Amino acid sequence: MIMTHPGLPLYWAYAIGIMMLLLGLLTMAIKAPxxxxxxxxxxxxxxxxxxxxxxxxxxxxxxLLLKIIFAALFITVITAGLWGTPIVERNxxxxxxxxxxxxxxxxxxxFSGSAWCALCPWDNIASWLVNHSIWRRSxxxxxxxxxxxxxxxxxxxxxxxxxxxxxxxxxxxIVASPYATAMLALLMLxxxxxxxxxxxxKAFCRYMCPVGRTVGAYSQLxxxxxxxxxxxxxxxxxxxxxxxxxxxxxxxxxxxxxGRLQExxxxxxxxxxxxxCPSSNVSWQLRSPSSEAIKEAKPHMDEAFFLLILLxxxxxxxxxxxxxxxGYLSEMAQLINDSGQLIISFSIGLGVTLILPIxxxxxxxxxxxxxxxxxxxxxxxxxxxxxxxSGFAFISLPLAFSYHIAHNLTHFVRESSDWLSLVTxxxxxxxxxxxxxxxxxxxMEMMVSENTLFIxxxxxxxxxxVIATQVIRHRGHRLFAAQGITLLPMILFAxxxxxxxxxxxxxxxxxxx
Amino acid sequence: xxxxxxxxxxxxxxxxxxxxxxxxxxTHAHHVLGRPSYSLNEDSNTPPSMAIETQIGEYFITYMVxxxxxxxxxxxxxxxxxTRIDNGEMLxxxxxxxxxxxxxxxxxxxIGDGAKPEVIGQQNIDxxxxxxxxxxxxxxxxxxxxxxxxxxxxYEIDFPxxxxxxxxxxxxGAAVGFIFFLLLMINIVQRKRIAxxxxxxxxxx
Numbered sequence: 001m002i003m004t005h006p007g008l009p010l011y012w013a014y015a016i017g018i019m020m021l022l023l024g025l026l027t028m029a030i031k032a033p034x035x036x037x038x039x040x041x042x043x044x045x046x047x048x049x050x051x052x053x054x055x056x057x058x059x060x061x062x063x064l065l066l067k068i069i070f071a072a073l074f075i076t077v078i079t080a081g082l083w084g085t086p087i088v089e090r091n092x093x094x095x096x097x098x099x100x101x102x103x104x105x106x107x108x109x110x111f112s113g114s115a116w117c118a119l120c121p122w123d124n125i126a127s128w129l130v131n132h133s134i135w136r137r138s139x140x141x142x143x144x145x146x147x148x149x150x151x152x153x154x155x156x157x158x159x160x161x162x163x164x165x166x167x168x169x170x171x172x173x174i175v176a177s178p179y180a181t182a183m184l185a186l187l188m189l190x191x192x193x194x195x196x197x198x199x200x201x202k203a204f205c206r207y208m209c210p211v212g213r214t215v216g217a218y219s220q221l222x223x224x225x226x227x228x229x230x231x232x233x234x235x236x237x238x239x240x241x242x243x244x245x246x247x248x249x250x251x252x253x254x255x256x257x258x259g260r261l262q263e264x265x266x267x268x269x270x271x272x273x274x275x276x277c278p279s280s281n282v283s284w285q286l287r288s289p290s291s292e293a294i295k296e297a298k299p300h301m302d303e304a305f306f307l308l309i310l311l312x313x314x315x316x317x318x319x320x321x322x323x324x325x326x327g328y329l330s331e332m333a334q335l336i337n338d339s340g341q342l343i344i345s346f347s348i349g350l351g352v353t354l355i356l357p358i359x360x361x362x363x364x365x366x367x368x369x370x371x372x373x374x375x376x377x378x379x380x381x382x383x384x385x386x387x388x389x390s391g392f393a394f395i396s397l398p399l400a401f402s403y404h405i406a407h408n409l410t411h412f413v414r415e416s417s418d419w420l421s422l423v424t425x426x427x428x429x430x431x432x433x434x435x436x437x438x439x440x441x442x443x444m445e446m447m448v449s450e451n452t453l454f455i456x457x458x459x460x461x462x463x464x465x466v467i468a469t470q471v472i473r474h475r476g477h478r479l480f481a482a483q484g485i486t487l488l489p490m491i492l493f494a495x496x497x498x499x500x501x502x503x504x505x506x507x508x509x510x511x512x513x
Numbered sequence: 514x515x516x517x518x519x520x521x522x523x524x525x526x527x528x529x530x531x532x533x534x535x536x537x538x539x540t541h542a543h544h545v546l547g548r549p550s551y552s553l554n555e556d557s558n559t560p561p562s563m564a565i566e567t568q569i570g571e572y573f574i575t576y577m578v579x580x581x582x583x584x585x586x587x588x589x590x591x592x593x594x595x596t597r598i599d600n601g602e603m604l605x606x607x608x609x610x611x612x613x614x615x616x617x618x619x620x621x622x623x624i625g626d627g628a629k630p631e632v633i634g635q636q637n638i639d640x641x642x643x644x645x646x647x648x649x650x651x652x653x654x655x656x657x658x659x660x661x662x663x664x665x666x667x668y669e670i671d672f673p674x675x676x677x678x679x680x681x682x683x684x685x686g687a688a689v690g691f692i693f694f695l696l697l698m699i700n701i702v703q704r705k706r707i708a709x710x711x712x713x714x715x716x717x718x
Contacts (some may be wrong), residue, residue, distance in 0.1 A: 082684060141703040185687045193692050198698050273527045316652060 003439060005414050006450070013502045020498060024491045025264070027045045027469045028484050030429050032477040036413035040287040042229045053284050057274040060135050067124045074121035074185065076426055081182020085428030091178040092426035096419045097185070098175045105215065110405070113222035114215050117268035122185075123205055136252045148207065154302035155213050161173060162210035163354065164398045165221040170320050171346040189206040202253035207269055212268065217307060218401050219264040220292040220394075220465070226269055227261065227285040234259025234281065237464055242273035242282065247277035258282055263297040290467045293394045295474045301386065304393030308358045311396035311497070314404045316353040318504040321338065321407075344453035361396070365389050367489035372480050391479045395468045395494055402464025403501040406457040410509055413447040445491050461501060569670060571598055571663070576672055578657075584676050585652050593643040595661055595668075606661045607636045610645040614674055615654035630658060652677025 044053040056062055081093030088094045093262040105116055117123070131138035165184075174180035195204035206213050219225070228234045242258040245251035252258075254266040254333065258273050258281075274282045319325060332338070365388050372384070425431065434442075446453070472490045476482035563581035567574050575594040583589040595604035611630035636643045648698045649655070680689070 078685070130696065142699050142708070144699055183684060186684055190688055190691060194695060197695055468704065 004510050005410055007507045007509065008454055008457055008502070008505040010506060012508050013452060015309065016458060016462050016465070016502055017499070019405045019462055020495050023466065023469055024495060027473055028487055030473075032481065032483045033474050038138050040227065040285045041342065042283050043224075044229065044283040052180065053079045057280065057283055060271075060275060063118060064135055066119050067121075070119045071121045071125050071128075078182045078185050080403070080426045080428070081178040081180075081185070083427060084178055085431055086178060087428055087431060087433050088176050088178065089149070089417070089434050090422070090425075090428035090431035092422050092428070093178040093181045093185075094175065095422055097181050099411065099415060099417055103411045104406050105211070106218065106401075106408050107412065109215060109218045109222055109401075113224045113225070113226075113269065114219040114264055114267055115269045116215050117205065117212050118222075118270050120205075120212070120268075122188045122209075123194040123196075123202065123268075125189060126196045126204075127140070129193055130196045133236070137245055138250050142197055143200075144198050146198055148201075152203070152207055153256055155207060155306045156302055157208040158210050158213040159302075159306045161208060161376055162214070162306075162309065162313060163350075166316065167350060170317070172341075193211055201251075202268070206254045206266055206444055211246060214305060214310060216265040217303075217310060217397060218266070218404075219267075219383050220297055221259050221290045221398060221401055222264065223286055223289040224272075225285055225287060226258075226267055226273065226282060227287070228258050229281050229283050229285075231259065233279050237279075240280070241276040241278060245272065246276040246278075251276075263292050265297070265303070271272075289399060293467065294470045296476070297394065299387075299390035299393065300389050302454045304390040305358075306322075307393045307396045307400070308361055309354065311400040312354045312357045314400040314407075315357060315497075315500065315504075317348060318350075318403065318407050318501070318509075319353060321509045322504060322507045323510065324507070330458055357396075361494065362389070364489040364493040365392060367474075368392070368482070368486060371486040371489070373484060375486060376480060387399050392474050392490055394475060395490060396497075398464045398467035398471065399494060399497045399501070402498075403504070405508075406460045406501070406505055409453060409456060409460075412416050413453050416445050416447065423451075439460070457505060461498060464501075465494060465498045468498070565672065567670070568598065569664060571666055572596065572604060572668070573598055574670055576659075578669070578674060579671065581648065582677050583647075583674070585649055588648045591647065591657055591659075591672070592644075593647045596639065603638065603641055604661070604663065605638050606663060607635050607637055608643045609644075609660045611658045611660065612647070612655050612674075613658070615656045633657070649676040654679070669676060675712075 044050050044057065046053075061215060074092065077093045077096055080091050084091045084093060108116060128134060128219055130140060130142050132140045167175050168180075168184065172180070191208065192204045195208065196202065237259060240257060240259075243255065243318075249272050252266060252272055253270060256267060256273075258277070261267065274280075293488055311441075329342050329345050329349065333342045336344060336348070338344045365385060368388055369385055421431075422428075448456075469491065472487050472494065473483075476490065477489050564575065564577040564632055567576070572595045577594075579590050579592075580587070589612065593608060596602065597604070610633045613630040616667040627710050633647055634645050643659070645659075647657075653676055655674045655676060656673045656675050659668075659672075661668050
């Protein structure tokens, strides 16, 4: 029996719909934005929590302790997956990975930016194995330090792996198999170790890791990031320890110079820069949320595609959890004579959902280009399409993030697990499957009230649209001084995606386990 | 000659008891209910088998496989006993037994030769039990599926079966082996590279 969660009340959809209409009109009516520097506050300077952040920046052991805890959990997940019970809800491998980590990691970005990457067990275990060092700079001979081939120097490998993992997760159903979950964890560890042993820096984190790139992309919207406390100190710095490292501390794994850092995308929050900076000038900062996506981040074609793929896959994720999905899949299977696990029908569904939003986006970019051509004439050339494409792709970031959080909140708040019995019996030895009674109890036991959940979801979706319109205004102005009616196609794109997200949230959603 | 007296009787009795206990233990090792071990098979009263009890839909199912860990080219048998949960009535339908390779990929997307199920046989109830014999020619992990329909509802009961010894290298072994081999190779290459650089530097100086 499949259990479903009730969807967002319809009045939320109407309210957000009216807000979108008004905000869309306002975006076209108001003047072009003036460029203003983003404000930020160093958390190390704040009166109450400042001590804690200074302590975290000074000492390595708290981070090391957390790394060891997460690595131990990762090993437990592999052990439970390989040797534990195949009952999904009774095995720590599946519950911890899919119910807590995969759901919580997206929500955690709001509070901690890209901090997950610093604790990531794949990378940490790989580093310990290859560098033969827990945290100090290593002189290990187990690294070939080869240059990353040009064809891999983009986020395309991460994009393709992300599509592959979505296919494995939702199509093959590794979510419902502790063994397959453990195998995927092992595969990631092998990939991270192999890449670290072969290439310089952390090529896996920078170019290949789908989780890292997703965290990196979303953390452009986070209100917290590692940044220089005083940018003047960085400007006068000649030694660049943050980039090169020091005698004891390893260099930046993703080759970032802290003084020039404008976007969070590739920062893994490893803390090497906070440790190596001789002026102790790097710390966690509180900043205007989404300022990177709105104006600071530089557009690149591969990253633009990654953001659009992220949006498509987020929509697809939501779509597969609707009641309608099974019906669509069956109809497709009958049409193409697919049987068994309906994997061909699923793959076609994934392909269509992947291409359709990108196609609509291209259409909107084409319309914007047309409108700009009418206004600006010869200034808008063929090359402008690429410029507009990569520049406006940041719209998809708040739209994907807002739906991703709103969707994950349902899982997080409504699908509790019996963590005490899972921690005390991670392998689920002798455990019985969930009875209908237990399923009902879990369904009823919510972390917050249903109304609070709906309010949170409604506000998050609305904020997503607000940020998207801000991206349209600022980036449109910067690209071709676009304003007024020329912004209409992109506003329509944002409204269409938000409308679809709302429609999905209004529908009942199937319970994960 | 040993004289049997009242003093020696308890000692002799003790020795006799020990001998009897020793022989009875040996007998127990060789026989199950009076039958020699070499003639034990799936028809034995107490065969060394694996039994699983489960509940599916409206039925209690008892599944038994003999031997518990069959070897290639060794005949075995699956017995199924099914009764209704509500009234204890025995299932009286035809059960179809199929077999397929027990691999995650085979099951999910049909990769591999053994991904498609192969029908072993169809069995009717015989003395309250459904019996299906089998013989596997090669070792591996298999899934035996018992399929029947009752009141229009399909019932599929899957049972894992390991034929022969399981692969000595599991996923952990393969992963650790791969990483160890990779790091070892890189270490050798790096040492050679460093040695070559040192020689070249020596020649230029």
